[in-house]
Amino acid sequence: xNIGFSxxxxxxxxxxxxxxxxxxxxQCGVHPMTVSKVVNRLTVSDRIMRAIATxxxxxxxxxxxxxxxxPPKRGRRKVA
Numbered sequence: 001x002n003i004g005f006s007x008x009x010x011x012x013x014x015x016x017x018x019x020x021x022x023x024x025x026x027q028c029g030v031h032p033m034t035v036s037k038v039v040n041r042l043t044v045s046d047r048i049m050r051a052i053a054t055x056x057x058x059x060x061x062x063x064x065x066x067x068x069x070x071p072p073k074r075g076r077r078k079v080a
Contacts, residue, residue, distance in 0.1 A: 003065060010052060011039065027051060028051050038052065041066070049063070
């Protein structure tokens with residue numbers, strides 16, 4: 001079971017490359033807290049996940065494998 005990189009690993013790799021979450025936020029046009037929430041798996045944004053993966057030089061399917069390897073969640077609304 002591949003769960004992707006931990007938030008600590010992502011933060012370490014960003015720091016190692018001299019990139020801050022605030023820089024990624026500016027690049028994506030979002031608040032830095034949004035990037036933090038994506039790193040910590042509190043929210044999902046394909047665009048931000050791709051930006052983070054590009055910044056650390058690893059494919060986004062590997063960094064966020066837990067998201068990309070699961071089937072999409074769908075609502076189960078009953079039709080009357």
